[in-house]
Amino acid sequence: MTIIIAAGGTGGHLYPGVALAREFLRRDPSAKIRFVGTRRGIEAKVLPHEGFALDYISALPLMGLGFSQRLSALCAFPKGVWQSLILLRRHNADLVFGIGGYTSPPVLLAAFLLNIPRVILEPNAYPGMANKLVAPLAQRVFLAFGATARHFASSKVRAFGAPIRQAFLDVSGRSTSAGEAKDKKTLLVFGGSGGAHALNLAMMEALPHLFKDGTLKSQLSVIHQTGQKDYDMVKAHYDAAGLTVEVMPFLFDMPTALRSADLVVSRSGAMTMAELTVCGKPAVLIPFPQSIYQHQLHNAQVLEKAGAALIIPQAELAGQKLAEVVGALFRNPHRLQQMGERSRALGRTDSAATIVRECLQLVQGKARG
Numbered sequence: 001m002t003i004i005i006a007a008g009g010t011g012g013h014l015y016p017g018v019a020l021a022r023e024f025l026r027r028d029p030s031a032k033i034r035f036v037g038t039r040r041g042i043e044a045k046v047l048p049h050e051g052f053a054l055d056y057i058s059a060l061p062l063m064g065l066g067f068s069q070r071l072s073a074l075c076a077f078p079k080g081v082w083q084s085l086i087l088l089r090r091h092n093a094d095l096v097f098g099i100g101g102y103t104s105p106p107v108l109l110a111a112f113l114l115n116i117p118r119v120i121l122e123p124n125a126y127p128g129m130a131n132k133l134v135a136p137l138a139q140r141v142f143l144a145f146g147a148t149a150r151h152f153a154s155s156k157v158r159a160f161g162a163p164i165r166q167a168f169l170d171v172s173g174r175s176t177s178a179g180e181a182k183d184k185k186t187l188l189v190f191g192g193s194g195g196a197h198a199l200n201l202a203m204m205e206a207l208p209h210l211f212k213d214g215t216l217k218s219q220l221s222v223i224h225q226t227g228q229k230d231y232d233m234v235k236a237h238y239d240a241a242g243l244t245v246e247v248m249p250f251l252f253d254m255p256t257a258l259r260s261a262d263l264v265v266s267r268s269g270a271m272t273m274a275e276l277t278v279c280g281k282p283a284v285l286i287p288f289p290q291s292i293y294q295h296q297l298h299n300a301q302v303l304e305k306a307g308a309a310l311i312i313p314q315a316e317l318a319g320q321k322l323a324e325v326v327g328a329l330f331r332n333p334h335r336l337q338q339m340g341e342r343s344r345a346l347g348r349t350d351s352a353a354t355i356v357r358e359c360l361q362l363v364q365g366k367a368r369g
Helices: 011-027 043-050 067-090 104-113 129-137 146-151 197-210 214-219 231-241 254-260 270-279 292-306 319-330 333-346 351-368
Strands: 002-006 032-037 053-056 095-098 118-122 140-143 157-159 185-190 220-225 246-248 263-266 283-285 309-311
Touching (some): 002 104, 095 129, 140 146, 146 157, 220 254, 254 270, 319 333
Parallel strands (some): 118 140, 185 220
């Protein structure tokens, strides 16, 4: 059996695909998994590290851009469909799985034209344009949030949660509970796979305020993923201030870092929300204000409403405010623990297995037909 996964551009689109790929292989070690992406996204960097094959097509983002860029994206679409038709025939695909973003539509359309079973995953609380466009072509629409169902045909919808990589569920790397007694508390800061400039600047301003409290300075360690563009600037700032912070441009081993964290400061992409809740982590969330349809804000509000997170709008983000919020939480272990428990209550650990089981039934039904 050959499964083609159209996912890429950002970690929020790619990592659910990686989780599903590993679950397909767990169920059927002989299965062949191939990803389809572009040279623009992070897939070319991440997938070799994860051990999966990657094919490229021509595809460009359409939403949130100027007229000339939209025109270029529309012109690239027929070429992407043609390339996808060739790829699906060449690999004799049995299932095509789309996870939103600009890579999915040409591959899903090609699968429809070839009558190959096809499904999509919408990991956000509010669906993106790509998934809304291809949903009529899909036979199943898997959702991370039940409230998203109103945007799709009810007969296709399955609300199974967002698939999480097994490394986040590995009991041998047990997650520490927020507020749990240990020598040092850990603050994990990251702005998604590409980093977040506004968050990086706020943290550079916040740490001196945080470390004014001598007790907190001796008890707190910081892990900060900056993204490639800001890495040198942030690292130099911390070094010049004499602050010991673990700074890196990209965190390949996010499961280990997240399990060790007592509090997370991050954006609120769909996969970040799923990983936070599976690991039971409290968070301070800064939704990306330019996200299409404000989907990061919708995601963050789900956790905030449950009492698992606090939201700081980017318009209100400043170093001193961030330091006040983070410091207050670390000085209140009971609240941290309570937020962690409420976060864990939202997590779903069987999403990948349930989605894959449904996909295999779909493929077997096509074979019988």
